Amino acid sequence: MKVAIIGGTGYGAIELIRFLYNHPYAEIEAIISHSQSGQALGAVYPHTVGVVEKPLEELVVQELAERVELVFFATPPAVSKDLAPQFLEHNVKCIDLSGDFRLKSPTDYQEWYGSPAADENYLETAVYGLSEIYEEEVAGANLVANPGCYPTATLLGLLPAVQNGWIEEKSIIIDAKSGVSGAGRGTSLNAHYPEMNENLKAYKLGQHKHIPEIEQELGKMAGHPVQVTFSTHLVPMTRGIMSTIYADxxxxxxxxxxxxxxxAFYREQPFVRIRRNGELPATREVYGSNYCDIGIHADQRTGKLTIISVIDNLVKGASGQAIQNMNLLKGWDVATGLNYLPIYP
Amino acid sequence: MKVAIIGGTGYGAIELIRFLYNHPYAEIEAIISHSQSGQALGAVYPHTVGVVEKPLEELVVQELAERVELVFFATPPAVSKDLAPQFLEHNVKCIDLSGDFRLKSPTDYQEWYGSPAADENYLETAVYGLSEIYEEEVAGANLVANPGCYPTATLLGLLPAVQNGWIEEKSIIIDAKSGVSGAGRGTSLNAHYPEMNENLKAYKLGQHKHIPEIEQELGKMAGHPVQVTFSTHLVPMTRGIMSTIYADxxxxxxxxxxxxxxxAFYREQPFVRIRRNGELPATREVYGSNYCDIGIHADQRTGKLTIISVIDNLVKGASGQAIQNMNLLKGWDVATGLNYLPIYP
Amino acid sequence: MKVAIIGGTGYGAIELIRFLYNHPYAEIEAIISHSQSGQALGAVYPHTVGVVEKPLEELVVQELAERVELVFFATPPAVSKDLAPQFLEHNVKCIDLSGDFRLKSPTDYQEWYGSPAADENYLETAVYGLSEIYEEEVAGANLVANPGCYPTATLLGLLPAVQNGWIEEKSIIIDAKSGVSGAGRGTSLNAHYPEMNENLKAYKLGQHKHIPEIEQELGKMAGHPVQVTFSTHLVPMTRGIMSTIYADxxxxxxxxxxxxxxxAFYREQPFVRIRRNGELPATREVYGSNYCDIGIHADQRTGKLTIISVIDNLVKGASGQAIQNMNLLKGWDVATGLNYLPIYP
Amino acid sequence: MKVAIIGGTGYGAIELIRFLYNHPYAEIEAIISHSQSGQALGAVYPHTVGVVEKPLEELVVQELAERVELVFFATPPAVSKDLAPQFLEHNVKCIDLSGDFRLKSPTDYQEWYGSPAADENYLETAVYGLSEIYEEEVAGANLVANPGCYPTATLLGLLPAVQNGWIEEKSIIIDAKSGVSGAGRGTSLNAHYPEMNENLKAYKLGQHKHIPEIEQELGKMAGHPVQVTFSTHLVPMTRGIMSTIYADxxxxxxxxxxxxxxxAFYREQPFVRIRRNGELPATREVYGSNYCDIGIHADQRTGKLTIISVIDNLVKGASGQAIQNMNLLKGWDVATGLNYLPIYP
Structure with missing residues (x-):
């Protein structure tokens, strides 16, 4: 199957390229980059030279729609909401790594993203691609909204407990920590090496746009609205997310x-690994891979629950899960092209 | 005033040496190291060569007691509980950076430290040296139990809210994160560079020995027992602690x-800085210094409170606060020898 | 083909396991660990749980020789020199990642390694497995001495120039820099996170045991003895080697x-990439991969040559090249199971 | 003495502020920032809040000249060459941390900096402020050209050997490595955290503008022109420079x-420390301090010399040396306000 990547110079795209390069059934037909079209991929990412030799192309929807069966959007907010429908009209499947189709409520989108939502018809039909939970829905989808990095780690850690009715939903607190690659390739003072190295920063307390996404999915599982406290921190490392989740x-x-x-919940799922009692996962243990590792501690002294959920933000939190969704969508084995050991150390 | 440092090859000692070297009123008379006595300090810490030229000495209590007025213990657990009383009997003041005299309850010590507590008389008279809170008590003390690194960041962040009765104490959750120097200079797989670099690890959920220390002090301020949920994480950086504190x-x-x-609470305190609304502190902003920076976010949407409190674990979390306590104890200005800008970047 | 790994808890072994896990023709039959036999691999490396489920076994040569066709030694110095011959006698092929069979001269081994060399017959028949140079020799070998990490980067960067007679061999200076994983998984103060983070250390000037290995191979290409100046530095990163090579x-x-x-020299070689004029490689650009990237600068002003050669020390500098040698030895395509993009960022 | 800092938002300025804050004789009267004037220093550098409370001012030469005795320029290239003369005309002393007055030859400046040099009269009278070498000249200077970071580490490591006539000058090779703060606070892809973390990059081989500065000073000591091979590398750490110097x-x-x-050469110099035979300095051992530590290895086998010279690029390589020059210029003890231990770990 031929696929295209739109947004070809970001970290989401480069990880898609890495996995697609070894995928047995999918092939990269085109890499689209508005900002750098005309250049070779290798000029932007020298590590690809001699391996993936592709030009960065300008987007021409009609023409591209004839060349590919599926498009990955690794674009900034508010790009795919207009573009994806155009491809869908040409019967090209879309997997969107941005947040444009994740929230079912246009009001929520407007409130948290600060711009108008996508067309409501598409919001309705888009499948939220948390692969382990929506396996069947993704299988039949035309448009997959690939989850955010924080929601992926957090929801995989929380959903079985919510389903079992074990936790007070209003008590949920998520202390999330991310490597710096989560902020993308665009430079900023926050991600400037001398400022971020040997540093730990909290940011956007209670204001991150992944909050409504987490609440939407928790609410769906719970059967009623759920509100969470969600804090984000930048950790001096490139990759990795850890959600430390607390609940009564x-x-x-x-x-x-x-x-x-x-x-039991994840028995059929190759990419979620539950640690044994007394063992806690570290982000390095999923580095470069599509795994989500989960550790659980039910504190007998305080009667509170702590869950540690880790992923590689660029893989299970973005491109790896997108490949997983492509596999589901095409009916291939879910682990096709993703079946690698984490890189350690 | 002449002072001695016992435990001269750990990170606590080397930071004491750094601050004492420039302290106008205190002078290092002796550095004691059981494991490396006979060597020069510079053989163990080459960065001190040509600046602090001192031998590492074997401990002889009686003889040392005649040479110094005050002793800092930068020793592993269960060392000072026997040694400090011997110095006190010789009228030498003691500031203990270990946990041996922090807990008032011998039962708690036995339970969390796994060995018998110090003599109860000394536990009673020891002053818990959280300098901003026990200023007066420290001033008259002979034995100061210097607080742990996590408790320092956490208590300075929580105590004003507890005092005001603003928070449900049983809802308190502390998500604490530390740089790797907190584990000391002894090598271990956990602190092995290739294992810890580009990694984020949770450890000892609900089991850290700083828990009873935090609960003791919160309980004292609250007027009744308080129990907290407390999690610890290792962050790939050398220095810095951040406590992210949640409460209803x-x-x-x-x-x-x-x-x-x-x-208002910290008006007279030079080393606690409260950030303005919308601003959150980062560990780098207190690096190498005795400051504790605190950011506050009262979430109107969820009705929950988040407090971010950062310190340098080796300074305000250990040696800096010990110097601060020495200043209080001697009646010197509290900032004497500590009055430096953080090192940035 | 069934293979065994001896020395199963080091970084060399864990990278072999990563590549063998996805290798289409080779299969891990046994992982041998003297120090941790009886445990599961996952107890030592949690990132492998649920993926590679293998026990760590004690070594029984005879029994193992019946189970496998080939053995990888990822052992400390002076282990394989006795063990490999035993396997060879059972017609089991050996690829040795240690230095025991790299030096043809037993005197050199004794001098630089400080212990007696392997049996001279084996030293003679062992093929130095610098894959790009000894392709044919490896193809027929029973015993392959896999090159050291520094020699791999250095020789691939130097040999074409030496072959062309372009450089004064006595002028060669190699300023080599390595990530900390090169020192292995054994803890030491040098690799203790707080000591090595935010630090850059020179070590073993002119004394590294990779020196005679480099000189042996340069001498062979030159047709006469060559002596080099070789310095090593530890860089605060986990993986990566850069050799900055100077010559007149x-x-x-x-x-x-x-x-x-x-x-032209590397035309047939998939894993050596020569950068264009004005471009210099960075270690991150080969991270996790078997590539060696080389940049060249012939300075017109000073008449000196500078070559920058980078590899991932654990892949092309150890386990990746070992797989490459296995491929050569078996007549498989040289890139089998190694054909991945570097992980970036 | 009242001083001003021009270029108040860069790393050079913030380190000047750190040292001046504790300097017993000098006082910061004004901090000038063209880009951020009107803001408080604390808005740009939150770590200064509550310690150094100063507004960032717009530059008005005449007015500032009346308020201060001395001006530090921590400005980008080609700023001080026009501004410093204006202050000198008002009898205000100038210490320039930029490269504008370092090269005596206007042709060299034009060639390496790519813009016209400062007025030749000022180039002539400017004193090159390598404090250990030009102590007397600085004492009487009005305009001090503070050396570059690489030249400081390199020249202090090389000059004694050159003076003794021990080395073939045309054989000198300098392999220099720097932390990322050397590139300043301006963001760039090169200094973007995810690109630079866990990475080692060579850059500007033979083209760095510090080359003519090094050659000028070596030539002066040698009594004839000297040409060096000089390579620069970015190391994943914030601070620190190591020059590994090779010569016949x-x-x-x-x-x-x-x-x-x-x-003997540095006997009177408090900030240069020569390591003992067999010991090599690491950048961490001078972190945050004004020390330059030097290790020497004369290789008997190859007959070549290797010198390792380390500094903190922001201190001895910039602001610390500027303070040292101020001390010399004013006749104060050279270590005034600089007499601190490095921060370790």
């Missing part, structure tokens, strides 16, 4: 019971 | 009101 | 001529 | 003889 129990549950339930 | 409000309080109250 | 020209050669000659 | 001997000299001669 509705009833006494032990760590072992939880681990058992989580293990 | 007992009543509606705005960010501005809180900032005003915190600013 | 024997005759005027331009950067373009050199690039042309280097490109 | 003109005669046999042992490491011990060299160490003795270097120690």
């Amino acid at each position: 129990f509705t009833q006494p549950v032990s760590t072992d019971e939880m681990i058992e339930a989580y293990t | 409000f007992t009543q509606p309080v705005s960010t501005d009101e809180m900032i005003e109250a915190y600013t | 020209f024997t005759q005027p050669v331009s950067t373009d001529e050199m690039i042309e000659a280097y490109t | 001997f003109t005669q046999p000299v042992s490491t011990d003889e060299m160490i003795e001669a270097y120690t």
